[in-house]
Amino acid sequence: MKLTDSIIKAAKPKNKRYNLPDGKGLVLWVQPDGQKVWRIRYDFNEKEKMLSLGFYPAVSLAAARREHTRFKELLAQGIDPSENRKEEKQQAAIAAANSFESVARLWWNHWKHDKTERHADYTIRRMEADIFPVIGHKPVNEITVAQFIAMVRKVESRGALDIAKRVLTTCGQVMRYAVAHGLAERNPAADIKPSDVLKPAKKTNHKRLSEKELPELLRKIDGYNGQPLTRLALQLMALTFVRTGELIGARWDEINLDKKEWRIPAERMKMRSPHIVPLSQQAITLLEEIHKLAADDVLLFPSERRDGKSMSNNTILYALYRLGYHGRMTGHGFRGVASTILHEQQFNHDHIELQLAHTQRDAVSAAYNHALYLEPRAHMMQQWADYLDKQRVGAEVIPFKAA
Template structure:
C-alpha cells in the first residue's frame, strides 16, 4: 500500500523503531522519539545497502519519491547512490575550500604584510561589503569574466565608480594569487579593462593635501592672523566639508543649533537638491563664535564692504595661500581629504556620498534622500570633528569608531 500524508501523520512512535513501506525500496522509519526518517533500500553488487534521504516533514513524500527515482536511475548506470553522495560531498568541501572568499582571505593574509593596519583593514572590508556577497561562495575556478563583471557593475550602479575600479583591481590580485598557487587555471579579471566596462567621469583635479599634512594645516588655521571671520570660515569648512560656495553663502535661518543641523536649501546646492549638515559640537562652537562677532543678521560670512554680498570665494583661497599652501590646497580639498579618510576608516559609502551631496537625484527622490541616514551621518560627523581635534594636538589615532555608521 502506497503511503500518503494522512497515514504518515497518523503514525505514532512505539517502543521500538518500525517501518512504513511506500514500495520500490522506499520506507519511512518511525523512531521511539517520534522522528520519521526516509530510507531507500537497494542492492549493489549483490550487497544490500541503505541510503538516508532525510526526515519528514522537512523532506515531503513527493521529494522522497523523487530522490528514490534519482537513486534508481544511478543504479541503472552502474553507480552506487551512497558512494555518489560521498563523492558529491567531497566535491562540495573542495569547492568550499576553494571558494572565492576562502582564496581571497588567503591572498589577504599573504598580501597584508608590509601594509599599514588601516590600509589592510580597509581592503578586507571592501571585499566583505562589495565582492563576497556576490561571488564569495562560488568556486574560484568557475568564476567567469561575465560573473565578475556583474559584481563590479553593481558597485558602479550605486555611484561608487572609484570603489568599483578598486574592487576590480583587488579581484585581479586574488585571481593571480589563485593561479600562482594552483587554485585556479586563469585570471578572468585580466579580460576586463576598466575603461571598457565602467563609465568615465569628467573629473576636476582640485589641489588637496594628504592625511599626513592635515594636522599642520589645522594648526595653521587656528593660528591664522588675518580676519577673524575668515579663520572661522576655514574652521567650519574643515568640520563640515561643504563646498566653498555653500559655506560662504550660509544664512542664519538655515542653522538650527537646538537640532544641531544646518539645512541648506536646494537653490544654493550644486545638485539643486536640499542638503542637511549634522553639526558636531566643535562646529557649533565655531558658529557661536561667528554669532558673537555680530557682523550680519542674515549672512554668516558677509563681504567686508557690508554691501549685502557674501564673502568672496577668493577670500578662502587666498587665506590658504597665505598659510603657505599655494597650489597645494583649495577649499574643495577639505572634501577630498574627508572622503578619502572616511572611506579608508570603513564608513558606509552611501552615508559619505550623501554627506558630500554628490548624488544626482530627481526631484521626487531628492525630497526624501537628503534626510536619509541622519543619525549615522551625525555620528560620523562628530567622529570626524573629534578626529580633527585629536590629530591637531598630535594624538595618535589608531582607528575611527565607524561601527555606528556602517
C-alpha cells in the first residue's frame, strides 16, 4: 500500500527501527528516537545498495518520490545514483570555491596590502552590498558581459552613478586576478567601459567660496561655538589646505614642531606618496593649542566617542553648515580657494601643485617628489598664513610677491 502523510504522521516509534515501504525500493525508516528517514534500496552491478534522501518532514513524501523517480532514471542510463551524488557534491564544492565571491575575497586579500584600512574596508563593503548579492554565487568562469551590465545598471538606477562605475572597475580587477590564477579563461568585464553602458555624469567642482567671501568665513570659523577641536580643525585646514581625510586622520608622530613640518605617510595620502606640509608660525600656534587639549595621545582629532577612530568627514562639513555655508563650501573647497589665490599671486605653479599633493601630469612634474622645493614651499605657506590673517581682520590686502 502506498504511503500517505496521514500514515506517516501516525507512525509511532518502537523499541526497534521499522520500515514503512512506499514501493519499488522507497522506504521510510522510523527510528526508536522518533526520527523518520527516507531510504532508497536499489541494485547496481548485481550489488544491493542503499541511499539516504533525508529526514521527514523536511523532505516531504512528494519530494522523496520525485527524487526516487530521478534515481530510477539514472539507473536506466547505467549510472549509479550513489556515485552520481558524490560527483554532484564535488562539482558543487568546486563551483563554490570558484564562485565570484570566493575569488573576489581572494583578490581583496591580495590587493589590500598597500591600501589604507579605510579604503580596503570600503571596497569589501561595496562588494558585499552591490556585487555579491547579484553575481557572488555564480562560477567565475561562467559570468557574462550581460550579467555585469545588468548589475551596474541596477546600481545606476538608484542614482549612484559613481558607485556603478567603481563596481564595474572592481569586477574587472577581480576577473583579471581570476585569469592570472587560472580560475577563469578570460575577463568579460574588459570588453566594456563604464562610458559604454552608463549615462555620462555632469562634471561638478567642489563647492567653494570666492576670494571676496573668504574674510567672513575666516571670522565665522574663529567664532564657532561648537566643539573646540572642530574649530581648530577648520582653522588648520584653512592654513594647510590638505584633504579632509588627511586632516582628520593626523597623528602626533607625524608632526615635528622643531622642523616646522607635518609629514603625512604614503598610506594616508590619496596619491600613495608621502607628503610634507611646511608649517607656518600660525599653524604651529594652532597645533600647540590642540596639544593643550590633550584629547588623545595618538590622534590630533579623535572621535568624540573615544573609540580609537578620528572625527568623521561630516564633522567638518556639518560645522560649515552650522556657519551658514550649506551648499556653498566644503572642506575640499579650501584647496580650491588656496590654489586660485596662490596662482593669482604668481607663486610657482609646480610648487602649488606639489603642496596640493596632486597627481603629476607631465614628465617635468613627474621628476619632482614630496621633499623637493621645501624652502620655497615653506615661504609660500608662511605667506599664505599671513595673507589669511590680513583677510581675517579686514585690513587692506596688498598682493604679496612669490619671490
